[in-house]
Amino acid sequence: MATSLISSGSLTKRALRQAVRVFDVAATPYGVDRYVELVRPSWSSTEVRAKVVGVSRTTDRSVTLTLRPNGNWHGFRAGQYTQLSVEIDGVRHTRCYSMTNAATEGGGRIELCITAQPEGRVSQHLLRTARRGQTVALTRAQGIFTLPDVEPEHLLLISGGSGITPVMSMLRTRCALGWTKPVTFLHYALTASDMLYRDELQAMADTSPNVRLIRVFTDQPGTGDLDGFLSAAQLDGAGIAWTAAEAFVCGPTPLMDSARSLFDQANRGDHLHTEVFTLTQFAAEAGTVDGAVRFAESEIGRESDGTPLLQQAEAEGLKPLHGCRMGICHTCTRQLHAGVVRDIVTGELTNGPDVHIRICVSVPVGDVEIDL
């Protein structure tokens, strides 16, 4: 079952890739990629890159991109995300977006729905400038928030705002697979006009067997199918058999928190699957000392003491490559996987995921993870 959800590159493409490896020696030290990209920017022998083949602006706050990834994309499972990188003013920024189309769809085509966040540099940029023919960098599909291989007796998909994206893919995949057991799709949006995929969901509920759509518009009570926020009373009142369902929840932190306590209290914690999509690291304030530091490669964690990461790594007995210890030589540059750091020389804040920092002049602000 799992393999049917994953489309893969054809054999000829793989043979071509082998040939490329031989030519890599002739193209030492850069590799063949760096020459081929002169003429075909979306081609690469190792990196996942995708060409934008469709752009539609569905609501005035969101844009849906259809992408055709190159052969390094190995398909995805419904609910997974990719890290998309775009360049803004010369700086590459990376954000996670869930695929929204059915995972069964052939041709390796993927769809992403990007909702502009008020402070979201990447989402605002894509909303403004995304165009057909553009090339973007991706990562292979990631995440364990996925539709089960075996059809559950009752599938409960709960989402809030732009958290609709992974569960939308799950619902579409479920329909494409021809599953017929009951599905409840419960969605919270601020207003009716804010709701993504409103018409399509309505159509699916009308035509597909056993799909029940429940809409809640939290800013406009009385306009949706239900009012208020997620609670046992709300679910019970609507006759949703949530204590017998396999539940998938994605949305803002308060929604996730109530789902967690709800299911834990009912002893159904094992049947609740969640996906975080908000960047909590933005909440961290400059000057915060407390927080946890995680050195990912060496699997060491510690409480931050507010000193530069190089010093903290050495305190744990690590010996990272470094030089001047004053931010000049870049010998100690490492990848910040997650979190925010402050440059002690300039005071500038840098946030992950996956940006390069000089650990000799970077102090953590809140929790951080680094490739050390």
Add this chain to the structure above:
Amino acid sequence: MTTVAEAHGLTPVQLDALEVELEALRARVVSQLGAEDVRYIRRVIRVQRWSEIIGRASLFLGFLPPFWLTGVGALSLSKILDNMEIGHNILHGQYDWTNDPALSSTDFEWDSSCPAKGWQRYHNYQHHTFTNITGKDRDLGYSVIRISDETPWSPANLGNPLYALGLAAIFDHGIMLHDVDVAQVREGKRPWEDAKPALRAGLKKSARLAFRDYIMWPAFTGPLFLLTLAANALANLIRNLWAFIIIFCGHFPSGVLEFTEAECEGESKGHWYFRQMLGSGNITGGRLFHIMSGNLSFQIEHHLFPDIPARRYQQIAPEVREICQRYGIPYNTGRLSRQFGSVIFKIFRFALPSRRTRTGSVPPAPRIEPVELLAA
């Protein structure tokens, strides 16, 4: 004994003020970095890639002299751009702020026998931190050439000019071995075990590049094997001579001073800046010349701000010069012929015994006064 700073009439307070001015200048440039800088470096990279493709392709017709010459020229251009404006500058982390893996100092590898990682360690750290401190800055003299009277003379130094010529011809290998610290291992200052991994990496990389230039591509051209091999060797030689000239002009023309370890111990950032300015020399020239030298023709600006994209050095040079003037710090600049002429002079001069004097730049070479330099 007076320190270099005292000799220039600079008090610690003035050095602090110098620091504030230069940090402000730096902050201004950093705040302006953006799409323009990325477009520029990508354009240089594109030119480099195409010139390599054109160079390699031309050699398939290498039996025709114009094609052979085009091959040599295009490959030399490609290698020089790769080593100077692209490799040197990316490896300094000048484009790390872009977050683009292709421009990242951690991932970049260049067309030089010296592996990027080892070079970063010795060049970026030792050389840029301890610039022109005799005994600590191992860029100084590259261990084989005596270019200062701080180094005691020995009869072996009579070979100075020959060593320099030899070093220039195999410059990239020289840098590779230098980073492995062969000299210090020989003197027993560094255990052999320490140097081994670096040496292995260096040899592996030079073998790979040699295989590419002297076996694989010549073999691709079939009957033209020897012609292609010769063209590739010549391109490597041209790149090496050019890099040698530019790099030696950066630090050793007369007027550039050398510091002792004692006066740099626990120095302030202001003193560090001061030392960077005195330890470097610029070369004047046109736009193409600056690009081909990786903007190391703005060695002073590069040493002040090694991680600012090099194309910005030219913009800030007038301001740096003005700051120098106000603080009475000489700003060493001159034509290539003058700067390289004095390098050659030093190489010959220090082949012979010389008495140790205070500020390094000894005898006949006249001390150039700040005023005169500014007028140059």
